[in-house]
Structures are given as C-alpha cells and as structure tokens.
Amino acid sequence: MREPCLNSINSKGGDNLPNRQGEPRKRLFVALMGVTCLLIVGVIYLGWWIPTKGLENIHPALPGYVGLTFAILSGMAIMGTFLLILTTALGKDIFLTRLMRLVVIKFLLPAIELLGRCMGISRDTIRQSFVAMNNSLVASQKLKVLPDRILILLPHCLQLFDCDIKVTGGICKCLRCGRCDIRGLAELGQRHGIDISVATGGTLARKVIVEKRPKLVIAVACERDLTSGIKDCYPLPVIGILNDRPSGPCINTVVDTAKIEQALLSVLP
Numbered sequence: 001m002r003e004p005c006l007n008s009i010n011s012k013g014g015d016n017l018p019n020r021q022g023e024p025r026k027r028l029f030v031a032l033m034g035v036t037c038l039l040i041v042g043v044i045y046l047g048w049w050i051p052t053k054g055l056e057n058i059h060p061a062l063p064g065y066v067g068l069t070f071a072i073l074s075g076m077a078i079m080g081t082f083l084l085i086l087t088t089a090l091g092k093d094i095f096l097t098r099l100m101r102l103v104v105i106k107f108l109l110p111a112i113e114l115l116g117r118c119m120g121i122s123r124d125t126i127r128q129s130f131v132a133m134n135n136s137l138v139a140s141q142k143l144k145v146l147p148d149r150i151l152i153l154l155p156h157c158l159q160l161f162d163c164d165i166k167v168t169g170g171i172c173k174c175l176r177c178g179r180c181d182i183r184g185l186a187e188l189g190q191r192h193g194i195d196i197s198v199a200t201g202g203t204l205a206r207k208v209i210v211e212k213r214p215k216l217v218i219a220v221a222c223e224r225d226l227t228s229g230i231k232d233c234y235p236l237p238v239i240g241i242l243n244d245r246p247s248g249p250c251i252n253t254v255v256d257t258a259k260i261e262q263a264l265l266s267v268l269p
Ligand code: SF4
Pocket: 159, 160, 163, 164, 165, 167, 174, 175, 176, 177, 178, 179, 180, 181, 182, 183
C-alpha cells in the first residue's frame, strides 16, 4: 500500500484555511450532495409509485400507508441534507453532527463519487471537496483537546528523498537542515508539545493510531490516502491537510506548516 499522504482545511465551519486554489472546495461536495438527495428522493418515490398499483389489490388503504412511509423517508433525506448544509455554513454543531459525519463518510461519499464520475468530475476533485466538508463538520463540533491527546500524522514522502536520517523512527531525529518541511514540522511539534508520527504506509498509520489512542488526528496526505484515512478512522475526528506534489506523487512532497498550526490552534484548549 502506498504511504498515507493525509491533507485540507476550512474556515467558517471548517473553511478557516484556504485550499490551494484559495476557494472553499466543500461547495462542490454540498452541490453534489443536494443532487444525490434529489436522486434518492426520486428513487424512494418510484419505490412507492410502482408497487402502488398492486398494493391496491391487497387492501384499498395500503397504498396510502406505504405512501406515508416513503414520504417520511423522503422528508428525512431532505431534512438531513438541509441540516448538513446548515451545519457547514454556520460552523456550529446544530444537531447530531457526529451522526452526520457517519452518514457523509460511510454512505454519501460512495454515492457522490459515483455521481461525480457520471458527471465527468475527477475523483481527486471530489475527494478534495469531501476532505473540506469533513473538516467543516469536525470544526463545527468545536472540539478542545489537550496536546498529549492530539496526533499529527505525516506521510514519509514529506521527507527529502536524499536525506540519510530516518525520521520514521522519530521526527526528533531530524537534523533541522531545512531542506524539507520536516524541519518546520519538528519545530511545530516541539513548540506545542504535540506527538508527530511519520508513517510509511496506511497499515503503519493505522497501527500508530491504535497504539497512541489520540482523541484527534491532524493528518497530511494526498487526496486518496486522506479520504481512506478519514473513513478508516471514524468515529475518531480527523482534520485533513492536503500535501502538494511539485515533484510528482510520493516523492519530496510539501505542506504548508502554517495550515497545520492553524488547525492545531483551533483544537487546543
Ligand atoms: S530537514 Fe530534517 S528530514 Fe529534512 S532533509 Fe534536513 S535533516 Fe533530513
């Protein structure tokens, strides 16, 4: 498995930090979520309308009852989408935000990825938007976590490829020469007393999380690894920060340390 390149962050309701293009990407996810909701409601309606013709033959009142059930399900889908949009827009934990994160991560993301593919939107664009939406929901929970319960998880591709030091054994081993972003991140961890782990793969990243048992993870990665990392970690809240790949994927990647510090300050008491 490729190393986890966990990463993106928001401001109001999670869009506090700009993405690389300076635009809040979660809008795309919200728009696709609305379309998905309409499609679900359409399917629910068809699920009622088609058998209605036959239900009448069983009992004259049956189509009415079944129709009512489907109307309630449709109402729940519409209300859920509305609540989700309101939560991310206001940046407040209005109602059951944790449950909404579950719905978005486990159910909506696969449906939205499928819809996006049908509409010709790239998977990475959808994933960037998903990460921004996830960050919004985490931010809306207004979590405050002590430094010793926060874990910053980095992909090892952030380290300069030619560096002889093995920071996977501990970021403190970095000699701080400044040729890669590890230096700034090591200093950040030291400044705030935060545990930082550098993982060489998704399996190792999961192992680190199981061992360290953090209450919140700030993860840096590429779109793919960040999306799978957020999914795998649920219900553990993960703030994702996308890395940049000026030299191509998985080698000498870079990250904006200021974004990580901003995410950190937003959750420190
Ligand atoms: S900053 Fe640290 S990890 Fe990066 S090249 Fe220098 S010694 Fe190696």
